[in-house]
Amino acid sequence: MAFLSAQSPPGMIELQSWVLDTPAQLRVLRAGLHEAITGQPLPAGAQLDEIPEKMVLVATELATNALRHGLPPTIVRLGRTKSIFVLDVADHSPDVIPQYTDDRPPGAGGLGLQLAKKFALEIGWYIEDDTKHVWAEFPVAD
Incomplete structure (x- = not known):
């Protein structure tokens, strides 16, 4: 079983954040995140061939993991550097360490980190005070 590297993401300017207490709030996160990235509402039936939709999917999966395995509230932040978005x-x-493995059988969990690794430029995690952070970087579209 492989572990994610324990490192903080690059410095970023925070664009928006969402505080989640229940899985029912994931819908608000998806819509708000897509609009924060693109300036447009999330289209129904959006395809996963574009960076915004991939970011929304990864944010939803990571937030679901945090809601399921962590203590609330879950805080999702969208940040940006000159060339990347950071979720x-x-x-x-902080005592529940995120674990990545690509050899889990279907249905055994771990899809969120697998999708993050597949779609993101880089992923990682770090602990700050009593808070665990899992992050993913995505390119800013030109």
């Missing part, structure tokens, strides 16, 4: 998903269970 940072935080929960209050």
